[in-house]
Amino acid sequence: MRIGEREIGPDHPPYVIAEIGVNHDGSVERALTLVRMARDAGADAVKLQLFRTDLLMSRSAKLAAYQQSAGETDPIEMLRRLELSVEQMTPVVGVIHKLGLHAIVTVFSVELVGEARGLEWDAYKTASPDIINRPLLDEIAATGGPMIVSTGASTLAEVERAVGWLKRAGDRVALLQCVSCYPTPIEQAALGGIAAIGEVFAGPVGYSDHTAGVETGAMAVAAGACVLEKHLTYDRSAAGPDHAASLDADGFGRYVELARSGVRANDSFEPLKRVLDIERDVRGVSRQSLTPRHSFPAGHVLTRDDLTIKRPGVGLEPCELEGVVGRALARDVEADVPLTRGDLHTGLADREAR
Secondary structure: OOOOOOEEEOOOOOEEEEEEEEOOOOOHHHHHHHHHHHHOOOEEEEEEEEEEEEHOOOOOOOOOOOHHHOOOOOHHHHHHHHHOOOHHHHHHHHHHHHHEEEEEEEOHHHHHHHHHHHOOEEEEEEHHHHHHHHHHHHHEEEEEEEEEEOOOOOOOHHHHHHHHHHHHHHHEEEEEEEEOOEOOOOOHHOOOOHHHHHOOOOOOEEEEEOOOOOOHHHHHHOOOEEEEEEOOOOOOOOOOHHHHHHHHHHHHHHHHHHHHHOOOOOOOOOOOOOOOOOHHHHHHOOOOOOEOOOEOOOOOOHHHHHHEEEEEEOOOOOHHHHHHOOOOOOOOOOOOOOOOOOEEEOOHHHHHHH
């Protein structure tokens, strides 16, 4: 795989992404500060997150336990506070490139992919909950750019299914093992998932690291990671959902140094990819479901325009979209509430009747 002129694979130094995420606290100036910190710490790339709260969160959205522990009380208000628009990201991407780094963006909604394409991203990323979001994966694959796909809180079967969907992207894809827990206890870093993913995927495999330590990146490289992603913050004690699971400037610099030291750990890691108990809360809260845009009566036949994809993951999976379009509703449904299987007529006979 290649991002810009940088080759990524087992014969090359690990590619290190400084994940700004929402640690800018909604401030462009703070995002620019974090970009400069990433350059000074030796990162190859800086990653931003593009989301719009009303596109991502349904009325049923909830906070993850780690977000509550960070002092958050309302999931929708939390995200609204942390949004950066494409317009706000424009100067940030300019500085990233001026400093010789790659700019990467995680896009959280299909509707935002077109907007994202207005900036010069070196690669696109999907978050772990979207391993089941085929419409989003397809839309990003269609950009023609490199893709990095996280796989936290997923089974190996879900990963393998997504690999099949992404065949059209060829050698433009890397997958990241991840544990969706913030922070992740080092003893549950699940580095064996790197090799397990490598058994079902021929491209580069990396590690999205949510542990609090500086050594985990080097351990992940020893386990086969070609890409590392790590959150960067200006202050680990700052208010906000991700600061505590991030590294400050000094810690991030040490993290990069160790990851590129060439030191290999003596530990061997059994190839194993599964959903850990510590991930189940985030899996439910952060995955997305097919969600009606409006309220509809029983008997209404669903069209593509009737449906969007929003959190939480309590309803029909996004990858079921094509099978749901054309189905009739078995009962009244409310706008912005995830669609469940019980909301639909059973399908085949219903189609034949029409």
